Amino acid sequence: MLREVTAVRYAAPLREGGSMPGLVAGDDHRLYALKWSGAAQGRKALVAEVLAGELGRxxxxxxxxxxxxxxxxxLARSEPEQQIQDQMRASGGVNIGLAFVSGALNFDPLCFEVPAGLAARVxxxxxxxxxxxxxxxxxxLLVADGELVLIDHGASLIFHHSxxxxxxxxxxxxxxxxxxxxxxxGPALAAADAELAERCTPELLAAAAAAVPEEFLLDEPGFEGPDAVRAAYVDQxxxxxAGPRDWLPALEGAR
Structure with missing residues (x-):
């Protein structure tokens, strides 16, 4: 389950990405990039954000x-821009926050080197x-203190749109x-496949799916309830x- 935080202050919009996340302060005295439940991408982007993010970690x-x-x-009263105000008002209740990485730089593949093992695993x-x-x-991708940071997984798991x-x-x-x-x-892909495929047990997948807030899984057409939706993600x-992983050759050819 995700840790619960209450937003106590809206600080600023983060003007990157289609959903334009907002920087908010939580009641735990930490800053978060808040992904709006009322954004145009809808709740499934938040489902993917949580499930993929928790699985990755x-x-x-x-x-x-x-x-x-x-x-x-x-809290929308502190935002002067009408479009952002509307998005905030549409997002009352449960949202998803990503711990803000202070001092991070945007990753540029021409400026930063990434170890082969980490790159292959990502x-x-x-x-x-x-x-x-x-x-x-x-x-x-961000770079903080010389280390890579993965963000924004809302565009993954696109099968759930149909x-x-x-x-x-x-x-x-x-x-x-x-x-x-x-x-x-490079050649680290084979080792990444051997390691990560073994670690991706049904139990690990189920734990990632369990982290998705129930509110985002309600009333999904064709499913009896949130637990059935979670099980469907795990099955997918x-x-x-399951072998053969037909999507692997494309990775190997992309070296």
Missing amino acids: SLGLPVPELVRIELDPV LWFDALIGNVDRSWRNPN WSGAAGWTRRPYDAGDHALRRFA LTARL
Whole structure:
């Protein structure tokens, strides 16, 4: 389960990404990049953010802590821009916060070097979850104190936008041609596959799915309730992991 935090102050908009997250202070005296439940991308972007982020951190990848943030829409009064005010008012209640990484720089693949082992593990992970938002144009990677940080996984797990055709996604190749870390991964991909595929047990997947707030899984068409939706995510990822992993050759060809 995610740790629960209440937003006590709205600080500023973070003017990057389609959802334009907001910087908020929590009642735990920490800052968070808040992902709005009322944003145009909808609640499924938050489901993917939580499930993928929690899975990535469980696999040892550098993903900042995710928390459940309660937002009172009255905080919108401190924001002068009408569009952001409207988004805040539409996001009262449960939202998702990503621990703010102070002093971080945006990753540039031409300026920063990444160890082959880490790059391969991130590339493998993105292929597993189908993350289409890690290109060199928009890597969704930060560098803090010389270390890589992974953010923004809302564009992954795209099968959940059409559950009727979800089964076909499990063997879909992953296009790594524009991946921000492709050139660093090299021959480390085989080792990454051997390590991470073994660690991605059904129990680990279920724990990541369990972290998704129930509010984001209610009234999903075709499912009896949140537990059934969580089980479907686990089934999808388990099937994608099952051999033969047809999406692996595309990664190896992208070296």
